[in-house]
Amino acid sequence: MDYLTLKKQVLNKYFSRTNDMQKKAVFRINGAVLIVAGAGSGKTTVLCNRIANMLLFGNAYNSNTVRELSDDDVAFAQSFLAGEIDNFDAAERLSEIFGEDRVKPWNILAVTFTNKAAAELKERLENMGADVDGIWAATFHSACVRILRQDIEELGMGYKSNFTIYDTDDQLKVIKTVMKEHNISDKAVTPKAVQNLISRSKDKLITPDKFSTKGKNGSDDYQLSTAKTIYTDYQARLEAANALDFDDIIMLTVKLFAHCPDVLSHWQNRFRYIMVDEYQDTNAAQYKLVSLLAEGSGNLCVVGDEDQSIYRFRGATIENILSFEEQFGAEVIKLEQNYRSTATILKAANAVIANNTQHKDKNLWSDLGDGDKIRMDRFSTEQEEAMFITERILDGVKQGKKYADHVILYRNNAQSRTVETTLAKSGIPYKIIGGVRFYERKEIKDIIAYLCVLNNNYDEVRFGRIVNEPVRGIGAATLDELNRVVSGMGISYVQAMCESDSLPSLSRKAKVLVPLGETFSELSQHTDDISDGSLIDDILDRFGYREAMQRQGLEGEVRLENINELKSNMITFAKENEGAGLSEFLEQVALVSDMDSFEADDDKAVLMTMHSAKGLEFDTVFVVGAEENIFPGYRSQFDPMEIEEERRLAYVAITRAKRHLYFTCAKQRMLYGQTMRNKVSRFVVEIPSQYMAYDDHTAVTASAAARSAEQMKPRTSYLQQQQRSYHAEQREMEKRVENVSYAPGERVHHGVFGDGTVLSAKAMGGDWLLEIAFDDKGTKKVAAKFAKMTKI
DNA sequence: GTACTCAATGTTTTT
DNA sequence: CATTGAGTAC
Numbered sequence: 001m002d003y004l005t006l007k008k009q010v011l012n013k014y015f016s017r018t019n020d021m022q023k024k025a026v027f028r029i030n031g032a033v034l035i036v037a038g039a040g041s042g043k044t045t046v047l048c049n050r051i052a053n054m055l056l057f058g059n060a061y062n063s064n065t066v067r068e069l070s071d072d073d074v075a076f077a078q079s080f081l082a083g084e085i086d087n088f089d090a091a092e093r094l095s096e097i098f099g100e101d102r103v104k105p106w107n108i109l110a111v112t113f114t115n116k117a118a119a120e121l122k123e124r125l126e127n128m129g130a131d132v133d134g135i136w137a138a139t140f141h142s143a144c145v146r147i148l149r150q151d152i153e154e155l156g157m158g159y160k161s162n163f164t165i166y167d168t169d170d171q172l173k174v175i176k177t178v179m180k181e182h183n184i185s186d187k188a189v190t191p192k193a194v195q196n197l198i199s200r201s202k203d204k205l206i207t208p209d210k211f212s213t214k215g216k217n218g219s220d221d222y223q224l225s226t227a228k229t230i231y232t233d234y235q236a237r238l239e240a241a242n243a244l245d246f247d248d249i250i251m252l253t254v255k256l257f258a259h260c261p262d263v264l265s266h267w268q269n270r271f272r273y274i275m276v277d278e279y280q281d282t283n284a285a286q287y288k289l290v291s292l293l294a295e296g297s298g299n300l301c302v303v304g305d306e307d308q309s310i311y312r313f314r315g316a317t318i319e320n321i322l323s324f325e326e327q328f329g330a331e332v333i334k335l336e337q338n339y340r341s342t343a344t345i346l347k348a349a350n351a352v353i354a355n356n357t358q359h360k361d362k363n364l365w366s367d368l369g370d371g372d373k374i375r376m377d378r379f380s381t382e383q384e385e386a387m388f389i390t391e392r393i394l395d396g397v398k399q400g401k402k403y404a405d406h407v408i409l410y411r412n413n414a415q416s417r418t419v420e421t422t423l424a425k426s427g428i429p430y431k432i433i434g435g436v437r438f439y440e441r442k443e444i445k446d447i448i449a450y451l452c453v454l455n456n457n458y459d460e461v462r463f464g465r466i467v468n469e470p471v472r473g474i475g476a477a478t479l480d481e482l483n484r485v486v487s488g489m490g491i492s493y494v495q496a497m498c499e500s501d502s503l504p505s506l507s508r509k510a511k512v513l514v515p516l517g518e519t520f521s522e523l524s525q526h527t528d529d530i531s532d533g534s535l536i537d538d539i540l541d542r543f544g545y546r547e548a549m550q551r552q553g554l555e556g557e558v559r560l561e562n563i564n565e566l567k568s569n570m571i572t573f574a575k576e577n578e579g580a581g582l583s584e585f586l587e588q589v590a591l592v593s594d595m596d597s598f599e600a601d602d603d604k605a606v607l608m609t610m611h612s613a614k615g616l617e618f619d620t621v622f623v624v625g626a627e628e629n630i631f632p633g634y635r636s637q638f639d640p641m642e643i644e645e646e647r648r649l650a651y652v653a654i655t656r657a658k659r660h661l662y663f664t665c666a667k668q669r670m671l672y673g674q675t676m677r678n679k680v681s682r683f684v685v686e687i688p689s690q691y692m693a694y695d696d697h698t699a700v701t702a703s704a705a706a707r708s709a710e711q712m713k714p715r716t717s718y719l720q721q722q723q724r725s726y727h728a729e730q731r732e733m734e735k736r737v738e739n740v741s742y743a744p745g746e747r748v749h750h751g752v753f754g755d756g757t758v759l760s761a762k763a764m765g766g767d768w769l770l771e772i773a774f775d776d777k778g779t780k781k782v783a784a785k786f787a788k789m790t791k792i
Numbered sequence: 793g794t795a796c797t798c799a800a801t802g803t804t805t806t807t
Numbered sequence: 808c809a810t811t812g813a814g815t816a817c
Binding site: 414417670671672673674 | 808809
């Protein structure tokens with residue numbers, strides 16, 4: 001057999017666990033590649049095998065170079081082909097024999113969506129026998145933090161490499177402080193809205209000076225001008241505190257690359273092969289970052305599925321993936337075989353997502369058989385809904401399933417409560433992902449704040465948090481003065497406290513401040529070694545925190561236990577990351593999410609939001625609260641683009657199920673302390689009825705006799721009626737859209753807002769998205785068909 | 793400067 | 808509903 005044939009056979013055999021399309025992706029390692037990976041199409045497998053191929057064989061598959069092989073080598077290859085040696089054991093030698101231009105691990109950057117995905121990727125690679133030392137597998141945020149830790153000072157701004165990372169809470173505090181200083185009422189502009197504006201601006205790389213104050217109608221907008229003022233000050237404060245928020249992490253890395261060609265070319269040289277997973281959820285800043293890095297080598301492979309883009313609210317733009325092919329001249333590889341779900345589930349998912357306009361046709365298929373129909377069950381209340389799920393889970397377990405095969409998905413965390421209590425009552429073990437997070441507990445945030453101040457003596461927000469926690473007689477007045485001294489003299493909080501004796505404005509409090517400052521100063525010397533966690537004990541003891549907790553009794557005990565858990569997290573971290581100090585630990589804390597701690601192996605039913613479920617799969621999936629105004633949420637009802645986003649979320653939820661999928665809804669439910677009655681979610685109605693089994697439990701009376709009689713006749717009338725009226729409404733709306741068009745300048749009437757003038761009109765999602773300047777109600781965005789606009 | 797009470801307020805999703 | 812915030816009494 002000639003060399004080239006043998007080589008191909010060996011490589012095909014080595015990657016024999018991938019299908020033809022997947023192989024194409026595995027072997028195409030150079031240039032720009034777009035892998036469109038439908039749900040359950042083995043995306044992670046492809047990523048792993050692709051990297052393994054780079055490391056072991058480089059570009060061998062596509063090369064025509066012929067080599068002389070020794071008889072020994074040929075014999076080895078033959079026995080590998082004969083199945084006598086497995087992949088793991090053969091890897092090293094096969095790589096020696098056939099590898100060409102093998103990629104060095106440190107030349108690879110694999111960007112994943114979560115830290116957990118990054119860890120999994122590394123683990124799977126190790127299990128394949130590849131040498132992964134030096135590979136960067138990380139999220140955008142953690143990769144950028146690593147880059148910034150090294151090079152941020154090159155920016156020549158105020159940032160130093162031991163910068164702190166501010167979370168959304170810290171951000172909000174800074175914003176509120178700034179607003180207070182400017183006497184901006186939080187009624188006119190809410191801090192949250194400003195935070196959102198700032199965050200969305202940073203996603204688009206818009207710095208405060210470029211922030212436009214022009215409203216939609218082209219003139220200055222009060223809210224935007226105010227936001228600009230706040231943004232400017234906010235950014236200055238963060239810089240002074242040597243702090244970065246989440247969005248800065250990306251934005252400043254882009255800025256660094258754009259302003260420092262040396263730094264950029266260093267990293268371009270380092271990362272010659274770049275892969276980005278979940279590309280559909282990247283934002284403009286991340287796009288820019290990736291483009292800059294990939295400019296060097298041109299080897300950029302992105303993986304994603306536009307139908308699973310669910311993070312628009314935080315700046316993700318689906319356009320990144322939709323236009324990737326064109327922008328980078330990429331080869332497109334589509335993975336359309338689904339290995340996860342039954343054909344019924346897939347067809348339902350396809351039918352739902354087909355209603356989106358921002359969607360490329362694709363043909364996801366499965367050969368796992370039709371399986372069960374998808375169920376839709378309707379109840380009187382959310383308690384009955386939860387009871388039903390409990391019964392189904394117990395039933396499933398009786399049939400030999402594990403608790404962990406069941407997942408309950410909801411749109412927002414508030415919905416978890418009813419299900420949770422019901423599960424607890426029936427003794428089903430469960431775990432909740434998300435909700436109140438460990439790192440958001442007060443005591444944990446306090447201790448983290450202490451650690452932050454020790455790590456970075458300039459950290460304003462964290463200092464403010466703990467300067468009087470536990471209470472030590474330092475109130476708002478003293479803190480204000482400290483802030484003034486720190487920003488005025490350019491010294492740190494710790495220095496300011498130590499020298500408060502000689503500062504007239506602070507000397508009154510020197511008795512408290514000096515010892516406090518000295519403790520901070522002393523403990524700041526010991527932040528390199530965190531391996532035994534004693535730093536946390538020191539904080540507890542020397543700042544009086546433990547004592548304060550002990551005075552609180554039982555609640556304090558629980559809190560101290562939580563702090564202990566933080567301590568053991570710290571010790572574990574130090575063990576796993578040799579040479580890492582306090583700042584590395586704090587960074588990990590800031591960037592790690594709850595999802596990262598999700599372990600599939602303990603046998604518990606799982607409760608989480610649909611967002612958190614991305615990337616996971618379960619035998620049985622319950623989607624609770626499948627109702628209009630919940631899912632899709634009432635906030636998205638009038639924006640066609642928002643509805644499309646929700647529909648993608650539905651697509652994600654449906655495709656999590658391997659075999660069984662239930663939608664449930666309630667005739668009336670209590671949410672946020674209010675009773676509401678909602679129609680069945682449009683997403684359920686969009687599933688063709690041949691894939692569905694409806695059951696309306698609200699028709700059942702209390703009497704058992706009546707119940708069994710009731711079961712005899714189909715209880716589908718309500719849902720069928722819903723479906724009929726929905727489709728009729730759709731046709732009606734389509735007609736209306738077809739017949740009517742809008743243009744700027746036209747006068748229109750709205751049922752609630754009254755009369756107004758059209759500022760802009762865009763055909764979108766089968767509807768008209770109008771911006772209207774109402775005569776009395778200001779400027780609003782309105783979807784014409786939903787709002788039932790009429791022309792006047 | 794602190795600790796407590798009561799009222800208002802705002803409700804999505806998260807690296 | 809649950810949390811935060813303002814206001815009040817010490």
